[in-house]
Amino acid sequence: SKDRSDYCQGPATQYISCNVQPCAEGGRDFRFQQCQAYNGVTLFDTRIKNSTWEPYNDVSKPCKLICRAQNGETRTLKDVIDGTSCDSARDLGICVQGICKPVGCDRVLGSTKPDDKCLVCDGDGRDCDTVVDSTRRHRLAQSVVNNVVVFPPEARSVRIKIDSLANVLLELRNGMGDSFQLNQLEQTFASRRLADIDGTLFTYQQDGDSVTYFARGPLEEPLQLQVRYEGDLPLIEFEYSTRREVSRPQSDEAARYIWKFGRWTVCSRDCGDGYQRRAVACLDRETGKRVTNDQCDMREMPSRRQSCNLQPCRNSGNPVYRWTPGTWGDCSVPCGAGQQKQSMLCEETTSSGSSVYVSQELCDRYVGRMPEVERACFGDDCPYWAAGNWADCSVTCGEGQQSRRLYCQRDPPEEDAAPVLVSHDQCPADKRPSEVQVCRQMECRQEPEP
Numbered sequence: 001s002k003d004r005s006d007y008c009q010g011p012a013t014q015y016i017s018c019n020v021q022p023c024a025e026g027g028r029d030f031r032f033q034q035c036q037a038y039n040g041v042t043l044f045d046t047r048i049k050n051s052t053w054e055p056y057n058d059v060s061k062p063c064k065l066i067c068r069a070q071n072g073e074t075r076t077l078k079d080v081i082d083g084t085s086c087d088s089a090r091d092l093g094i095c096v097q098g099i100c101k102p103v104g105c106d107r108v109l110g111s112t113k114p115d116d117k118c119l120v121c122d123g124d125g126r127d128c129d130t131v132v133d134s135t136r137r138h139r140l141a142q143s144v145v146n147n148v149v150v151f152p153p154e155a156r157s158v159r160i161k162i163d164s165l166a167n168v169l170l171e172l173r174n175g176m177g178d179s180f181q182l183n184q185l186e187q188t189f190a191s192r193r194l195a196d197i198d199g200t201l202f203t204y205q206q207d208g209d210s211v212t213y214f215a216r217g218p219l220e221e222p223l224q225l226q227v228r229y230e231g232d233l234p235l236i237e238f239e240y241s242t243r244r245e246v247s248r249p250q251s252d253e254a255a256r257y258i259w260k261f262g263r264w265t266v267c268s269r270d271c272g273d274g275y276q277r278r279a280v281a282c283l284d285r286e287t288g289k290r291v292t293n294d295q296c297d298m299r300e301m302p303s304r305r306q307s308c309n310l311q312p313c314r315n316s317g318n319p320v321y322r323w324t325p326g327t328w329g330d331c332s333v334p335c336g337a338g339q340q341k342q343s344m345l346c347e348e349t350t351s352s353g354s355s356v357y358v359s360q361e362l363c364d365r366y367v368g369r370m371p372e373v374e375r376a377c378f379g380d381d382c383p384y385w386a387a388g389n390w391a392d393c394s395v396t397c398g399e400g401q402q403s404r405r406l407y408c409q410r411d412p413p414e415e416d417a418a419p420v421l422v423s424h425d426q427c428p429a430d431k432r433p434s435e436v437q438v439c440r441q442m443e444c445r446q447e448p449e450p
Helices: 030-036 185-192 360-366
Strands: 064-068 074-079 093-096 099-102 128-134 146-151 156-162 168-174 179-181 194-197 200-207 210-215 223-229 236-243 257-261 274-277 280-284 305-308 320-328 337-349 355-358 374-378 384-387 399-403 406-410 420-422 436-440
Touching (some): 030 064, 146 236, 223 236, 320 360, 337 360
Antiparallel strands (some): 064 074, 093 099, 128 236, 146 223, 168 179, 168 223, 194 200, 384 406
16 A cells, blocks of 8 residues: 555644743743653763753754763753754754754744834834944053943843954953953853853854854843054944943933942840941942942931930840940952951940940850851952063974063053052962963975975
8 A cells, every 4th residue: 555644745743832921030941851850870991970950051062962960071962852942143943853953032933023222122222222332432442451341230132343353362351340342252252152250141243354243142240351562453333232221321420320239237235326337339230339428418318327225235234245336447359359258345334334345255155156247348440460462483494483572450440540550369360361372374385304
């Protein structure tokens, strides 16, 4: 008899999307769940036992389940389960039978609904503010780090294009002083051409000497684009969009600068009118850094001090002991955001009402363990690495080496001043750029044998 499958035209299986609504915020990533299923399982060899696994995304294999063990080794296990997201830094997709299929912004197979620049599905951009600019409108200085633009939190459809990376240091820096060098393509993006920069996926595309970087966003934190160059001025074009309801124009000072405050300290007295204190600071929402208090609305400044334990003390005729807040210690870090601890003093109040400071052992005995009080503190801007030009290759033909000078520097106190050079041990050793690289010249000519 004739096989009836000969009458069937097209693929034997048809796939449709389901449950396209977003997962609850804070839920586990689907790839993470698939890798977790191998926790405690010995894979392929006996070197990795009883390990926990987490997903490792490879943009060249978007629908393979690649998991990384605690020791850093990765294993490609199988195809991911159908329906697993295979989004890139630019496009949306889901995996079907090991193949990344494009989807629309509504997450439906076969849909062509696009996002607008603010990532509103099938939007028309009417509620979107887009900034397009370039270094043609900025004055950049040679041999110093120039601040080009700050991409604000919630920025979407971020694009950065530079015409050439020759003799250029191009990096993104977050508010904590961490830097991500965009010009180090292999180091920052690796073979996956994908980099997680402060919680946002970036990718890049090369066209001759020019390189374009992309990120869908939204950015979780503000990122500052910086460039240092030698020789010809590079042309850098950049673009980003924000939703109008969260857009913060430079002129809107009230929205840009906000008050932040810490927790209240323990009350200074157990009874009889004590007080509590807390740290209050004015922050720039665009840079994430602390600024002077007069930048914020002083009429809305939160209180630094309040009364507590107002009930009268019972006079038993015996001394009363209490822990009393003392001075704040040094910040735990020399730069960026850290913590400060407050010292505590043991205070004795006698039956006559006079108070004196006594040994801490008395408070330990009659009051209890000394409370620990901490607050946030902010040091200086963190030092960062900068690199000079590569020297000439050590050979005129074949393979040789070339070197360059490294600088450890911090931003100057004034915007137009040159960076301040500091000793190398003040910069993070794990982010030190390479000082030597391999260079290749034309092939050496072989002298004919006599």
